Amino acid sequence: MPPLPERFSLLPRAETAALFQTARGVVRGGEFLAASARLAALLPTGMPAGSTVLNLCEDRLSFALGFAAAMIAGFRSALSSDHSPARARDLATRLGAAAILSEAAIGESAAPPAPWRTITVDPATLLTGATEAREQVPNPEIAGETPAAEVFTSGSTGEPVAHRKTWGALHARSLAAASRFELGASDAGADGPVSVVGTVPPQHMYGFETTILLAFHCPVTVWCGPTFFPHDIAAALAAMPAPRLLITTPLQLRALLDAALPLPPLALVISATAPLAPDLAARAEARWQTRVAEIFGATEAGSIASRMTTSGEIWEAYPGLRLAAAAEGAAADGTTADGVVSVTAPYAGTVALADALELLTPARFRLLGRRSDVVKLGGKRASLAALTRILTAIEGVEDGVFVAPGDLDAEPTARLLAFVVAPGREPGEILAALRREIDPIFLPRRVIPLPRLPRNAFGKLSAAHLAALAGPPASS
Amino acid sequence: MPKRYEPYRSRPWESMNQPDTIPDTIPFAAPPLALEAEVARLIVTVLHLENKPEEIDPEAPLFGEGLGLDSIDALELALAISREYGIELKSDDERNRRIFASLRALAAHIGAARVR
CATH class of the missing domain: 3.30.300.30 (ANL, C-terminal domain)
Structure with a gap:
């Protein structure tokens, strides 16, 4: 049964809540909303409903401001990991995008003039103005079924394929992750917000959920700064207060272990995007005196399950999701239907997964591997x-x-x-x-x-x- | 007036195709050829490349066109450079683009910054 229509605030956190942390300091709820409203005012007006804004910002704060500005102005955000200027322009053309947001000009093609507006996001200017103006900040209540993002993956033909995310689905998934990883219910909790250092780009579904949306919906403070090299990650963790949560990938986890840099205490490490070898997880747990969790997900479905890597191979679905074995012959791509599982979630409909799963119970499964090519x-x-x-x-x-x-x-x-x-x-x-x-x-x-x-x-x-x-x- | 917020690049090696806004006032000195050959061997060994070390054009870009390395290679290479030469690469180093521009530039940086 479809849930009753509900509305969810753009930012349910307090005006004083620490959303993001940069090398310059903390960005709080009130100033973040005010800065987002300033950016929203730069977006084109009079566009048809459902128009998109292509958000290419690599800096997490710039990206988050762009995403919030799009929501305020009634746009959905297009997220693509492919930032080559030529392919970004192709995508903007295909989408009929209203604007492209980035930190640096992406280089316009000579002629004819692009139909979209190119906006350079500069958090310093947006935040400075926001603090001075003290204007009434908008915090719109957004209907759950409103499309908030189109996340692109490369399809079987090589053309990018859009996966639509509604605001209600994103909101529900943040709360499910917060419950699974015990991130706390409010900023008033005893330990203060959880410090999140993430190494995954915000345009990637896993990075979008864990390093952007968690800051909107849950009591976490997300680091906005470079996190590519091991040295970057160590410096970011040292700049943030405990408790610390590191959100990364098997590759970067291994690089961080091999670099053998001193790290401050880590409450939890989460890995995703590829299977994490149990011995690598065990090394991380021993070296850093922490626990290592993995998230299983896919762009089309988002994060759907987790496991503690060293505790076994069984995955536990996030609360609020329904997993079901798909009917015989349901695989659209002509591959075998063995292991085809669909996920049903609030405001997200039902999607079939590309990986084969063996369902043990409706909430627990074993990953069998990739089903297609x-x-x-x-x-x-x-x-x-x-x-x-x-x-x-x-x-x-x-x-x-x-x-x-x-x-x-x-x-x-x-x-x-x-x-x-x-x-x-x-x-x-x-x-x-x-x-x-x-x-x-x-x-x-x-x-x-x-x-x-x-x-x-x-x-x-x-x-x-x-x-x-x-x-x-x-x-x- | 607060210091200007500098957005970071999440792929620090990847800006070679874009206009370089960093004034190139202090060009890297050409590295000794022995070090250049050593770094070429390191790249081939660490990344399991098919190329022979001496086939790497010292002036060609390491990433994209040229040798064709990618983001995962950048991480592997940074680890090896740290291990072999004690140099910690950081994303906010404005010289990254030039450091990774070519084998010759990388060898020159290693020659200047190595601690072992």
Whole structure:
């Protein structure tokens, strides 16, 4: 049954609540709303309902101001991890975007003039003005079914696919995460807000939920500063008061462990985007005297479950979600329906997951692995079939295939391979042609020329045969 | 007047295609060729590249066009540089773009900043 229409404040936290922390200091609820309203006033007016704003801001505070400004002005935010100027402009064109928000000009194409407004987000100016003006700050009550964000992933054709997020769904998921990880119910709690240091971009669904939306809905203070290198993460944690929560990925967790920098006490570490090896989690728990949790999620469904990595392989669904095995033959992409599970959540409808799950109870499951040909690198997804189509469309390529090595999920330096039949073309030329079409993370590390591909009588390629041709992984 | 808030770049190596606003007043001195070859070997070993170290064009960009490294490589490379030379890379270092611009620039930075 659909829930009754409800409204949720843009910012349910107090005017004095510490939302974000930068190297300059803390940004509180009241000044954040006032600064967002100032930014909202810069957005175009008279746009049709449901128009989008493409938010490319990499700085978390800039991003959060842009997101709140869009909500205040009645826009939905488009989130894409692909920030190359050409592809950002393509996406803005496709969306008929009203504006592009970024910290630096993305370089307009010469002519004709872009139909969107390009806005450079400068938190210092927005916040300074907001503190001086002390104007009445808007804190709109937003209907739960209002679309708040369109989060883009690359689809099986290579074109970006939008996943719509309503304000009610985002609100409910923040509260579910707060309950699961015991983040507290209000800023008046005994320990004060939880300090969150996140290393994932705000345009990524996991980063959006944990480092932007948690600050809107839960008593947390989110660090806004660089968190890429281990040194950045250590400095950010040291700048924040206890209790501290580190939100990261297996790659960065391993890098932080290897760097062996001194860290202040960590209450909890959360990892997502790829499976975390239990021994890595155990090392982190021993070194930092903390607990390591993992979130399972997907762009289309958001975060849906968690587990304590060293306590076993069973995942527990977030409260308020319903998981159900999909009916026979439900997989739209033609893959087997075994393990197909759909998730139903308030204001989010029902979505089928791309990973195969074995449901033990309606709230507990085991992850069986990926169901389709989707590979994941650096938190981004691509379809091997789509990559292969791009490869074989290159001039001079007679046949070809993209292959994922077996250690792709576990080995940080592992990348895709491509086999090609392209007489008269150099592997370097093929790589250059691919570079124009696909995200760098999915470029093959090796382009292996062959006189022909080892296809069987039915034209199918044997994975084992291809693996043999590739030779041992470079890492061994 | 508070200090201007400087938005950070979450991908510090990735700005090579954009206009460089940092005045290039102190060019890196060319590194000794031996160090350049050593850093080339480090890159190939750490990232499991197929290239031979001597095939890396010392002037070509490491990221994007050129050697074609990506974000995960940047993290791996930073770890190796820290381990081998005791240099801690930070995102707010304004020189990052130049440090990662090419093998020659990276070797020059290591030569100047190494503590072991």
